[in-house]
Amino acid sequence: GAVVSQHPSWVICKSGTSVKIECRSLDFQATTMFWYRQFPKQSLMLMATSNEGSKATYEQGVEKDKFLINHASLTLSTLTVTSAHPEDSSFYICSSTLGHRNTEAFFGQGTRLTVV
């Protein structure tokens, strides 16, 4: 399967600061990447769809000014959590597919964000 690498795997930050999470496709070009959020013992919730060279598409209820997504190249998408607060603490996971549809998605390792 395709390899998606996510960095960092965990991060602790102070309330009010911003944190950037990187998602890279290592062996294929990813036109589209997806960002998910997962709370303990809960399912993956799609936050946004990141499209190379254009604006991200956010799901209902997700603040686009708080969760900034940049997809500047075919192999890299970044998610920046701005002015982080303790309630933003969660497991963030990116994924990509080999086509335009979000099917047969391959996931990164995830990033555990803790805001103190």
Place this chain on the structure above:
Amino acid sequence: QKEVEQDPGPLSVPEGAIVSLNCTYSNSAFQYFMWYRQYSRKGPELLMYTYSSGNKEDGRFTAQVDKSSKYISLFIRDSQPSDSATYLCAAGLNKLVFGAGTILRVKS
């Protein structure tokens, strides 16, 4: 009603048992069905991928999709302690919708 329903478990079985994991979905337009395995604090790993109805087998794993009843199943034969993980079902057409995940514990 959630679009994809999955019993969170936990499901505890002895080593060697046959495991049956199930999900139901509500959107009849869904065409793609997946099963992912997720270990603690790791990203999900794709196990099985099925398009439309039918069965798919890969080693000890068998995925079944019954579109008439909107039912998705994953069977694990000869379960091993290393199979202990959370199993997520997912369904969709252009975007995947995930179930809550079932925690599986295989006891040696």
